[in-house]
Amino acid sequence: MAMFATLVKVRGIILMWNEDFFLEASLMFLLLVCFGYLSLVWVSKWVLGHKKTKKFPPGPLPLPIIGHLHLLTGIPHQALAKLSSKYGGLMGLNLGQQRCVVVSSPEVAKEFLVKHDKAFANRPPYGFTSCLFYGQQNDLFFASYGAPWRRRRKICTLRLFTAKRLQEVEYVRYELVGALLHKISRLSHDGTVAVDISECVGDMSTNLISRLLYSHERESERDQGGTDVPQLVKDLEQETVPFIGDFIPWISWLDLWRRPRIRYVHRHMDAFITRILTERKEAMMHNNAPTDDLLHEIMKPSQDEDHSLTMLEVKSIILGMLGGSIHTTALTLEWAMAELLKNPHCLTKLQREIDTVIGCKKKQISDSDIPSLKYLRCVVKEVFRLHPVAPLLLPRISTEECKVHDYTLPANTHLLVNVWAIGRDEGVWKNARNFIPERFEGKDIDLKGQHFELLPFGAGRRICMGLPLALSMVEVTLANLVNKFDWELPNGVTCETMNMNEKAGISSNKAAPTIAVPRHRV
Template identity: 35%
Template sequence: MYFCWEKLVPNKSGRLPPGPTGLPIVGSLHKLGAKPNEALTALARTHGPIMTLRLGFLTTVVVSSSDMAREVLQKNDQAFAGRVILDAVTVDSHHNFSIAWGQVGPYWRTLRRLCNTQLFTTQRLDALQALRHRKVHELLELVDQYSDARKAVHMGRMAFVTSLNLLSNMIFSSDMVDPQSESVGELKELIWSIMEGVGTPNIADYFPFLRPLDPQGIKRKNIVQVRRLHQLLNEKIDERVGARERGQPIYGDFIDVLLDYSDQESGSKFSRAGILAPLVDMYLAGSDTTATTLEWAMAELLHNPEKMAAAKQELKENIAGSMHTVQESDLGRLPYLQAVVKETLRLHPPVPLLLPHRADVTVKVSGYVIPEHTQVLVNAWAIGRDVQVWENPTAFIPERFVGSNIDFKGRDFQYIPFGAGRRICPGLPLGVRMVHIMLASLLHSFYWELPDGLKPEEMDIKDKFGVTLQKAVPLVAVPVKYLGGVAA
C-alpha cells in the first residue's frame, strides 16, 4: 500500500473534498468508534455526500449518496477499481491471488472470468437446482427434529451449514461438514474468526510502519486461522489430485476447473496458493453473507409479526399445501417474499462499507480531485437509509419494493448492497437464490415463535460492525410444525 503525507493536502491541480479537521498524527480515527458505518453517516450530514478524512497516514474519501456512488462505481469504475490491502488479508500472500482483494490485472481478470463462466452462470446455477433443493430439504429435516423436541434453532448456524455445504458441493462435489456434528460449530467459529480479523479496525492499516510489529496481534491470529482453513482445503485438493492421477472420472466441479487451468499453465499462474485463495474467498464470503442475510430476514419478520403474516399468507396462496416443498420455480409467484429479501438487504447490507476501493490514477469527481492511491469507501449502509431517497428509511417496510423495478444488481445506485461495477460481488446470483429458497421453505414449513415468552417488541435487533454486518445477539427461534393447517 502507498502512503504519503503529501497526499493529505490539496495538490496544485485541484482540491480534495471537504471533511472534518483531524487531530495531529491520528487524524479522524477517533471519530469512527465501534460502528464506522454509522459514524461516517453522521459526518456526511455535516460535510456532504463526498468527504475526505485523514485516518492516520491514510487519506480516505467517503461517498454516502447514490449520485456519488454512481460517479465512483460507474462513471469512474476503472479508475477506482483498485483495492486498499488490509494487513489481515496478506497472510501467505492471499491478496495476490484473491478475487476479492486482488488488484485488477490479467490474473484477476482470469479468476473473474472463471467465476462468471464456470461457476455463477445462469445455466450452471439452473443445472444445480436439484442440489440446492436437496440441501434445503436437509435443512428442513434438521429443523423438524428441533420442532419435535420443542428446541430453539440457532438461525445463523443453520443457514451457515446449508450455505457451506452447498458451496462445498459446487467446489468439491461433497459436503464440508455433517450438519449435526460438533465440527459445525468449530468450522463456523473458524470462518467467522477470520472474517472478524479482517473486519476489526487495525492500527497497522493506518500507520504502515507498525505492520511488522502487529501491535494488536490481528495478523498473528489470522495466520493461525487461515492456515487451519488451508489445511482443510488442502486435504480435499490432495484427494482430488490423487483421484485424477489414478485416472478416475472428472467431476467437472470448480476444483476440476482450477486444476485444469493449473495443468495448462504448468503451475505458473494457478499454483497451490493460486487455487487456495479463490476457494477461501468463496467459503468466507459465500457462507457468511448468506447466513447473515437469512438471519436478519427472519429477525425482522419475527420483530414485525404483520410482515411475517403477509409473507406466510402469500406462500399459502401460491404453494400447494403446507407439505409441498417450495421450488425455485415458485419464487416468481412470491413478490412479497422477494420484497422481504430486498428490504432486509437495504437495512442490513452484508458488507456495510463494501470492500475498500483505491484510486489507481488521479481522477476528478464532482469538481474535486481524488489523488492516486487514495482509499475510497462507499457507505452502502448510509445510501440504503438516505432520507432523500427512502421514506421512513429506518423502518422495515417490504411493501416499498412490491411493484418496484429497483434491484440489487448494481444498476440502481440508491440500492447497492452488493456493490456495483467491475467489483460487484461475483457470487450475487447464487447468494440471492439461496436466501430466497431457504427463507421461503422455512416460512412455509413451520410457524416460528420467540423463545422463553419473548415478545416481538422486546427483541434486540442491534447489529455488530465488521466486514459483514452481523446481528449483535444471535437469533434463536422455536419452529412449530403445521398440523391440519394450524400450528401443532
C-alpha cells in the same frame, strides 16, 4: 492523559475491534512519546502545505498523525453515516496518513462506480492480504484490477455462477434446504422447543458452499474428526482487517504482535485446503473424483493459459469462496427471519402469497417457483436495504487523479461506499428505518448494481460475482422456512423487546442470535 486515552481508543479502532488482543504498556508509552514529537512536525507541515493542497471533499478537522481514526468509534458504518449527515454524501477523511472519501448518497455512488469505476477498480494493498490470501495478486477479492484478476474471475463466474451452472446444481440446494427443514423440525421437537435460527442456517450455508466447491459437508468433516470450517471462516474474518501500519506506516512495528495470530489462522486454513486438494488429486488419478463441483472445473488440465490456474491461485480461490460465501448467506437469512418475527404482519402476508400462488400441498418450494412470488422478492430486497452484509462494501483505491463534482482526488485515495447509510437515508427512502417490503411493490428496482439506492452487492467491475447464487439461496430458503413453519418468539420476548442491534465487525453481524419457536403449518 487525554491524549493517551485517545491513543488507546484509536488503537482499538485501527485493529477493527479485535478485543482479544492488547498492546503492552511499554509500547503505548513509546507511542505517546512519538505522538507528541511528531505532532509538532505534522502541524508545521500541515500549515506550510495547506495552501498547496487541491480542493478535497469536506470533513471534520483531523488530529495530528491519526487523522480521523478517533472518530470511528463503535460500529464504523454507523459512525460514518452520522458524520455524513453533517458533511454530505461525499465526505473526505484522513485515516492516519491515507486519504479517504466516504460516499453516502446514490448520486455520488453512481459517479464513482460508473464514471470513475476503472480509476477506482483496485483494492488497497492491506498487509493482511499477503499473509492470509496466498499473496494479494493471487486472490479474487483483494487483488489489483488487471488481466490476471479478470482471468480468475472469468473462470469462476463461468464455472459456478452462470444461470446454466446454477440450474445444474439446483438439486444440491434443493437437497440441503430439505435437510434444513428436517433439522429444524427435529430440534424443535415438533414445535415445543425454540431453535437458534442463526446456527441452523449457518450449518446449511456451510454445507451448501462446501458441496458446491469440493463435494464435502460439515457433518462428514465432524464425523471424521476433521476441521470445523465455520470456525475457520470466523477466524479468517476476524483477521481480515488492516494493520496499523496500513494507515500510519512509521509505527508498523506495532503490527509485529499481530502477525503470529494471522500465521496461525493461515496455517490451519492452508492445512485444510491442502488436504482437500491432495484428496482430489488422488481421486483424479483413480478416475473416481466428483465432476460436478468447482474444484473439478478449476483443476482440469488446460492447454489454454487463459483457462489454467496455478496451485496458489486454486488455493486462494477456495479460500476466498469459503470466506466470502458461507457467513454472508447465513447472515442475510438470519436478518430476514428476525425482521419477519418483529413484523408478524409481513410474515402472514408472505405465507398467504405462497399459499395462493404455490399452494399449501407442495412440500418444498424450488427456484422455478420464485418468479411468481412477488412479495417474497420485496421482502428480500427490504432485508438487503436495511442489513447489507458488507455495509461499507470492500474498499477501493484510485490509480490516478480524478475530479468528482468540484473536488480533486489524488491517486491512491481510498474509497468507502456506505451502502448501509444509503439504505437508511430518509431523503431516499420514506420511513427508512422501518421494515416495509411494500415499498418495492410495482417498482423496477433490482440488486444487480444498476439502481444505486440499493447496492448490497456493489456495482461496476468489482460487483460481487456470487450474486446469482446468494440471491437464489436466500429467496428459496426463506420461502421454504415460512411455508413449512409458523414462527413465534419464545416466552418473554416480544416484537418490541427483541434485540435487533448490530455488533462491531466488518459485516453487519447481529448482536444476539435469533431464537424462535417453529410449528408445522396445518
